[in-house]
Amino acid sequence: MRVRRIKAIAVKEVLQVWRDPISLMIALLMPFMQMILLGYGISLDVKHLPVCVFDREASQLSRDLIKRFQASEYFSLVAGFDNYRDVTRALDRGECQLVLVIPIDFTERLSDTGTSAVQAVVDATDTNTANIAIGYAEAVVGGFSSDVQVEASAMKGGATDVVQPVDAQSRVWFNENLESRNFIIPGVVALVMALVGAQLTSLTISREWERGTMELLVSTPVTPMELMLGKLAPYFVIGLLDAVFCLAFSVYWFTVPFRGTLVTLFFTTSLFLIVVLGIGYLISTAIRDQVGAAQIGLLVTLLPTTLLSGYAFPIDQMPLPVQAITYVVFARYYVTILKAVFLKGSGFLDLGAPILAMIVYAGVIAYLAARAFRKQLD
Amino acid sequence: MSAPAAAQIEVAGLVKRFAGVAAVADLEFAVAAGEIFGLVGPDGAGKTTVMRMLAGVMPPESGRIVIDGIDVIADPERAKQHLSYMPQRFGLYEDLTVDENIRFYADLFEIPRRLRDERIGPLLAASNMAPFRRRLAGQLSGGMKQKLGLICALIHTPRILLLDEPTTGVDPVSRRDFWRILYSLRESGVTILISTAYLDEAERCTRLALLHQGRLKYCDTPRRLKQLMPGVLLTIASPDARAVRDTIAGLEGVSGVLLVGDGVRAVVDDEARRLPELRRALASAGVPFGAVARTEPTIEDLFVALLRQDEEAA
Ligand SMILES: Nc1ncnc2c1ncn2[C@@H]1O[C@H](COP(=O)(O)OP(=O)(O)O)[C@@H](O)[C@H]1O
Numbered sequence: 001m002r003v004r005r006i007k008a009i010a011v012k013e014v015l016q017v018w019r020d021p022i023s024l025m026i027a028l029l030m031p032f033m034q035m036i037l038l039g040y041g042i043s044l045d046v047k048h049l050p051v052c053v054f055d056r057e058a059s060q061l062s063r064d065l066i067k068r069f070q071a072s073e074y075f076s077l078v079a080g081f082d083n084y085r086d087v088t089r090a091l092d093r094g095e096c097q098l099v100l101v102i103p104i105d106f107t108e109r110l111s112d113t114g115t116s117a118v119q120a121v122v123d124a125t126d127t128n129t130a131n132i133a134i135g136y137a138e139a140v141v142g143g144f145s146s147d148v149q150v151e152a153s154a155m156k157g158g159a160t161d162v163v164q165p166v167d168a169q170s171r172v173w174f175n176e177n178l179e180s181r182n183f184i185i186p187g188v189v190a191l192v193m194a195l196v197g198a199q200l201t202s203l204t205i206s207r208e209w210e211r212g213t214m215e216l217l218v219s220t221p222v223t224p225m226e227l228m229l230g231k232l233a234p235y236f237v238i239g240l241l242d243a244v245f246c247l248a249f250s251v252y253w254f255t256v257p258f259r260g261t262l263v264t265l266f267f268t269t270s271l272f273l274i275v276v277l278g279i280g281y282l283i284s285t286a287i288r289d290q291v292g293a294a295q296i297g298l299l300v301t302l303l304p305t306t307l308l309s310g311y312a313f314p315i316d317q318m319p320l321p322v323q324a325i326t327y328v329v330f331a332r333y334y335v336t337i338l339k340a341v342f343l344k345g346s347g348f349l350d351l352g353a354p355i356l357a358m359i360v361y362a363g364v365i366a367y368l369a370a371r372a373f374r375k376q377l378d
Numbered sequence: 379m380s381a382p383a384a385a386q387i388e389v390a391g392l393v394k395r396f397a398g399v400a401a402v403a404d405l406e407f408a409v410a411a412g413e414i415f416g417l418v419g420p421d422g423a424g425k426t427t428v429m430r431m432l433a434g435v436m437p438p439e440s441g442r443i444v445i446d447g448i449d450v451i452a453d454p455e456r457a458k459q460h461l462s463y464m465p466q467r468f469g470l471y472e473d474l475t476v477d478e479n480i481r482f483y484a485d486l487f488e489i490p491r492r493l494r495d496e497r498i499g500p501l502l503a504a505s506n507m508a509p510f511r512r513r514l515a516g517q518l519s520g521g522m523k524q525k526l527g528l529i530c531a532l533i534h535t536p537r538i539l540l541l542d543e544p545t546t547g548v549d550p551v552s553r554r555d556f557w558r559i560l561y562s563l564r565e566s567g568v569t570i571l572i573s574t575a576y577l578d579e580a581e582r583c584t585r586l587a588l589l590h591q592g593r594l595k596y597c598d599t600p601r602r603l604k605q606l607m608p609g610v611l612l613t614i615a616s617p618d619a620r621a622v623r624d625t626i627a628g629l630e631g632v633s634g635v636l637l638v639g640d641g642v643r644a645v646v647d648d649e650a651r652r653l654p655e656l657r658r659a660l661a662s663a664g665v666p667f668g669a670v671a672r673t674e675p676t677i678e679d680l681f682v683a684l685l686r687q688d689e690e691a692a
């Protein structure tokens with residue numbers, strides 16, 4: 001393996017990208033457009049969800065709880081009912097997204113046992129909205145219940161270290177403002193990497209075949225390994241630059257919190273890039289026309305990253321067989337890592353499993369890619 | 379068929395089939411150091427396929443290729459160090475400049491930078507390409523592209539040069555540059571295998587191989603090949619060439635009747651016998667004609683006649 005040849009190929013590749021407006025646009029403009037589109041376009045934030053109430057107790061306490069819902073900007077109270085049949089009908093007609101059912105013994109149980117329950121009936125046709133509605137409802141109830149406890153223990157003159165009785169989901173723990181953008185933006189980094197990486201590399205070998213430059217190239221002493229390294233190195237650098245851009249854009253423009261370390265982020269990003277570039281390269285060696293290669297490239301990288309990585313659509317709400325499939329979607333691990341690094345500040349130790357999965361993936365792809373190119377015409 | 383003593387390129391029993399159809403069949407020839415060996419034949423004859431197998435970019439089905447003492451089939455990568463291949467289709471990067479292309483190939487062959495820079499100057503000068511160093515290859519004319527291809531092929535001073543139709547579509551001036559470079563290479567001992575569709579160019583080769591349907595039909599020096607000319611080529615001058623053609627076309631022993639400038643060319647199997655017959659036929663048909671002259675056949679005439687002869691025999 002000769003460094004001089006690898007460098008020659010890398011330089012040539014950079015010059016070609018630099019002089020090709022489309023490649024340049026994919027490399028530089030695409031990340032920006034993706035960030036804007038996905039950052040603003042797909043906001044899963046839901047405001048003023050229509051809520052109906054079935055208050056079976058009609059006490060001071062239950063009315064206090066309802067007032068909390070009224071005060072919340074996430075909900076709008078539309079109607080009150082006094083029987084389950086009306087509740088069902090309102091949900092069926094789509095008059096409300098969520099029905100809050102307060103049991104008859106609400107106050108009684110709270111004063112007896114210190115805990116009580118309310119029922120939230122949700123229209124789950126749209127699982128995402130439903131999920132968010134539940135999250136908001138839990139947050140409202142959670143806020144209410146901790147206030148009640150503080151009051152109660154103050155009245156008893158007891159200690160003030162209260163146990164939060166709210167069993168909120170993890171999303172509520174780490175995304176206190178319930179900003180859905182904070183959930184989506186870290187995953188968009190994966191989308192940008194997948195798009196840029198696969199698009200650019202899926203063209204590199206097929207371009208040589210299509211333009212007739214491959215015949216001359218294979219008549220030189222260059223080895224398949226040198227060719228691969230030389231061709232992928234520039235795209236690896238471009239990918240990392242795009243990652244830096246995405247990170248800066250997320251943090252400074254979308255004000256997504258970044259609680260992890262750059263080392264974790266760039267180590268895992270490098271692994272992800274190896275996988276995406278390797279897949280793009282594999283496609284490029286297999287498909288000799290550029291359009292075909294680009295399309296297949298999108299199909300095997302961007303599509304699963306969009307649909308099955310959990311970047312916007314939570315995996316635990318997918319049907320079980322689909323959930324099983326996500327385990328082979330490499331982006332799943334990266335998205336998990338990204339969200340954890342951004343929002344939880346997780347490090348290498350916390351992320352052992354997904355990082356290991358990505359290392360295995362990167363190793364397999366790199367091995368296949370290194371053996372994929374055969375230096376001859378057929 | 380003459381096999382030179384010190385063969386620089388040796389091919390034996392070479393076979394290549396595409397989907398069962400033989401593109402190259404049982405090919406055998408040898409080229410000595412310092413030769414300009416021409417591979418000629420109509421489109422689809424198998425010239426490109428032979429070049430590719432020799433260059434080590436396409437494995438043959440069976441046979442033997444030894445170039446500069448290296449078994450190309452067993453060790454194509456080692457052979458590639460010593461040879462240069464210029465594909466029929468332009469193989470350089472159109473979005474790179476002349477200089478960038480040259481440097482790219484110099485790097486792939488690991489030519490030390492100083493040596494490279496020393497070589498570029500004379501190569502550019504010999505091909506009259508010096509003013510275009512910073513032009514994108516895609517903006518060069520057809521002839522300049524081919525000359526750039528040759529420069530890139532020569533940057534690592536190969537001992538063997540494989541050129542697949544390098545002058546097709548090239549203007550006459552560039553073609554002359556091209557051949558001047560080939561002759562000077564030959565003097566410095568480089569062995570050249572060139573395929574060409576221009577049969578006037580074929581005359582410049584030291585030896586020629588005529589390929590037809592993947593088979594080697596004839597292989598010798600241009601002069602000796604011309605002695606193979608079946609019959610004699612005659613040129614009949616006439617103000618009404620068409621009438622002459624129509625009159626003599628069906629005659630016995632006359633073949634390859636062809637309109638040329640101000641008359642007709644035809645091959646006769648026996649000059650002494652056919653010439654009087656021709657004159658008689660033309661006279662009785664009342665066709666006006668002038669001088670009938672014996673003409674030195676070109677390689678083109680020769681190959682057309684040889685291929686026709688083979689077809690008739692088959
Ligand atoms: N890659 C290929 N696949 C299938 N057939 C091919 C291929 N290359 C050449 N051939 C066939 O082999 C024959 C010889 O082609 P080629 O070597 O290109 O001839 P030439 O260069 O003399 O025009 C032709 O019939 C051509 O169609």
Ligand SMILES: [Mg+2]
Pocket residue numbers: 425426427466542543
């Ligand atoms: Mg050809």
